Amino acid sequence: MFEYAPAPESRAIVDIKPSYGLFINGEWVEPLGEGREKTVNPASEEVLAEIAVASEADVDRAVQAARKAFTGWSAMPGSERAKYIFRIARIIQERARELAVLESLDNGKPIRESRDVDLPLVAAHFFYYAGWADKLSYAGFGPSPQPLGVAGQIIPWNFPLLMLAWKIAPALACGNTVVLKPAETTPLTALAFAEICRQADLPPGVVNIVTGAGETGGALVRHPDVDKVAFTGSTEVGRLIARSVAGSRKKVTLELGGKAANIVFEDAALDQAVEGIVNGIFFNQGHVCCAGSRLLVQESVADELLEALKRRLSTLRLGDPLDKNTDIGAINSAAQLAKIRELSEAGEAEGAERWSPACPIPDKGFWFPPTIFTGVAQSHRIAREEIFGPVLSVLTFRTPAEAIEKANNTPYGLSAGVWTEKGSLMLWMASRLRAGVVWSNTFNKFDPTSPFGGYKESGYGREGGRHGLEAYLAL
Amino acid sequence: MSERLAVRKTYKLFIGGAFPRSESGRSYVVSSSKGEFLANASKASRKDAREAVAAARKAFPGWSAATAYNRGQILYRVAEMLEGRRSQFVAELVDADGVGVRKAGELVDAAVDRLVWYAGWSDKIGAIRGSANPVAGPYFNLSSTEPTGVVAVVAPEAGPLLGLVSVIAPVIVTGNTCVVVASERAPLPSITLAEVLATSDLPGGVVNILTGSAAEIAPWLAGHMDVNAIDLTGADGELAVTCEEAAAENLKRVLRPPAAKVDWLADPGTERMTAFLETKTVWHPIGT
Known part of the structure; x- marks a missing residue:
């Protein structure tokens, strides 16, 4: 480094x-x-x-x-x-x-x-x-x-x-x-x-x-x-x-609010997907209504992807928002920080496994390290509730139909992400996701000409x- | 020789493509505009409403995934079936609505024409409501329309056929499914319309029709967590407010009652379709 x-x-x-x-x-x-x-x-x-x-x-x-x-x-x-x-x-x-x-x-x-x-x-x-x-x-x-x-x-x-x-x-x-x-x-x-x-x-x-x-x-x-x-x-x-x-x-x-699924298929360009996952959930400290807060990864590549993701998270720099090197800034308020902590604790209590990279936290201010939960079940609060922080819940799937079932299993419907190199699969997914914005092989893109909403x-x-x-x- | 005794029709509900009685066993007397007994209609209960929502939800994946061409053909088929029963509907409207034969004929014709008009929209609404968006970057960016889901419809009290057709057709032509609370005062044409729907290749559950008290049933539909939108056209005053409040619970899309009396013979515009459409925007990078 x-x-x-x-x-x-x-x-x-x-x-x-x-x-x-x-x-x-x-x-x-x-x-x-x-x-x-x-x-x-x-x-x-x-x-x-x-x-x-x-x-x-x-x-x-x-x-x-x-x-x-x-x-x-x-x-x-x-x-x-x-x-x-x-x-x-x-x-x-x-x-x-x-x-x-x-x-x-x-x-x-x-x-x-x-x-x-x-x-x-x-x-x-x-x-x-x-x-x-x-x-x-x-x-x-x-x-x-x-x-x-x-x-x-x-x-x-x-x-x-x-x-x-x-x-x-x-x-x-x-x-x-x-x-x-x-x-x-x-x-x-x-x-x-x-x-x-x-x-x-x-x-x-x-x-x-x-x-x-x-x-x-x-x-x-x-x-x-x-x-x-x-x-x-x-x-x-x-x-x-x-x-x-x-x-x-x-x-x-x-x-x-939202609880977007970011869905990665085994044929996806995994390095690009890792960047997209990071951008999806850690952009703006995860204070994004359309954040890709649920990672759905196809079982066959789950280990490989998670390893790459963890490696990438270890390079993220948390700290002074005015520093041009900073990737992750401060949590906006004490109240929001308390909410993120509470839900993360619930994640642990409900049995999911928590991981964060080694990440020095400044003495003053409101901070939360980038965090991943694995072994998340759909019933867990961290898979259902909007955390609005840098916390990613990881679930796996085997078939496209299962991915759709899990992705749509939420009262929210703001956004979703799909990572695959297969065009027909991407369009099949896009047509079945009940969400207002679908980013395929990208995430968190915005433009004034492009309608946004849930x-x-x-x-x-x-x-x-x-x-x-x-x-x-x-x- | 004595006059032959007519075989009367039992008016039931229309749920999931079948015609059940209300599970509550209740019925209510429907009278003609002159006050003569016409029939006992089923008085739907909260549980019937829930059954109807379940049927509509079950029908949604298939109907929303059907091609627009197919949905258009089925709506056109509904128009054909309605046309074939013209005289029956004229007679029912004369009884139910107190209109003359000539006026009733006009209303039935308009209902048929309205179905044909909406049938043609099935594969066109997406073209006028979608867009290719020129974003400032190397991305393919496309917005297209999708149906909202299960729509509860409080049909207008006045206009037991034309009004009813004018609120159902725009909801289903785009791929939604619906649960309709028919005109309380004049419910019989709605059940005859259900017979038309049942013989038009419309999959069971796409349209479900409940007769009875709107004030009793509509608030349950408005508060139902598996209903995505509600059309309050036929709900007046307090009922509309109660329903809109209940609809907030899962953020249903709400089409409020019209501010002025609706002329169902006028050009309906696209508002009744767009009120129950979502816009989905898909991004994909462009590159080699």
Whole structure:
């Protein structure tokens, strides 16, 4: 193994204020309530900033601002709306390094990921949907598709700015205005995005950012003047949202949890499969709703594959997210770390065998080593529940039919992976997997032109592509 | 010579391709629009609903894997069988719906035409709803439609034939299977329609029809964990809210009741198909 010298990205590029208000109607305003929370760097537990907790009255102010802005924004020619969104895309590209560092500081993800995956995709997403704004009548939703109104959007902490882009870009392109609530542990890039809206001269009220936790989100979902609810997060909260909009005319899209099977056949290119398995479950510390958290490997190659996988895991570098050599960053919060620990302990208690490479853990911050469980049964909690951490459960199969049976044996249906060199087998598998995204001989690939979203309890609606417009149009 | 006494039909449920009575042994009186006794219809229970869901689930793998061409032909066959029973349905609609013979004829014709229209969609909806996506990388990237699964359908109270056909056809043409709660007031045409379905090469269990109280049965279907979606077209007010709340438990796709009264004779659009379709996106690297 090579020795690596530290190669930290400088954090001097970011300017974090000691405290933030709410971004309503194009202005920074103080919250009406007393609530304040701190956002910390999960790699050091250092407090980064104090964040306002928006109350119901604050959410109401934001929705009113969005409602007022809707009249002008929706009536604006699509070509003009497009230019605002293009501007936003360009400013994101200009400030990409700063935003990547800010994201890694607040979220704990390696700078290599925020720099090379998150930020390029964020800019691309705005660029893609900007182009739709003046072409909606060609999108296949009728000659004159109309926006819905005010969109209430709630996003998770695993890809803070990317999820913001997935929500805001199509909403604005279709002529809606938005009130967005970032996750309470990762609000900083959304607050930086508010500044970007100002730099782009976006009309006040078109984008409003309210920070806070579940109660703020609940107030946004329940607000009677919200026409559209878009949520990415846990299936548990998704259920609450689906219940609370019952009987209303609010349009809802939900992108929820997953327990994806990553299926490796004996004829697969095993070295590539190993890279795909690592990317599938250890990318972003496994904080990925579509993570390949269940490895299904054909019995005949299970030993060989596991050996190669363990060898590869031994080379992963865990540590400072700002270090450009880092593969595995920090777990986003103490609460998430506790959940990963609890489920891993359940894995051991239920009889699965646990393995992690030798992996020094920093003294401060929230960390969990890459972990593999073998001898996992389908009934084990680690095979059924979403862990949302760097923990892989390994199961085996003999026939394609058994692989399908096991892969689909979950209430989730977000994604799946298939590794084989045989085209007909790949397509046979792809057609039988009950999942919204199937990656074959690759994993965790995203693109603004490509629809993403789940089957079953992984939610409904699609984000990305032409399909993603439907969520923001009255049909 | 005395007039011959007619042989009446016993109206039962339609589950898994068979016509069982309700396991509960219950029935209820169905009257014509003028208040005359027409028949005793089966009053389905919660257990009947569960049997129907099991039948629909069992039929799903085969029906969803059938070729689109095959599904289209079978829907067209349903139209042929319905056409052949035109006079029977006209008579039933006159009794059930209080419409005149002429209007009833129009409604039956429209139901036949609606089936033909949807039959043709079987191998076309994928072309207008799928896409080849130009991703920024060396990947083949294709999105295609797939059926959602088992769909519970609360059929409209009004429109015992045309309304019923208009909610069933779009659900099954794309490969879903369904459990339908028929119009409570006018359930008899639904069971006669079941006889049409049973003789149209439609595999048993693809369509299951329950008669009885929607308020009693629909919430069980809405809360059933093996139902993937629910069409609340015929559920009004409180019932629709109750069902939508129950549907949240396993995140069913919900088609809410229409905001305005539906004109079943109008162009239906594609919404009733797309509400019960999933989009699957497949990625594969391109390389040598």
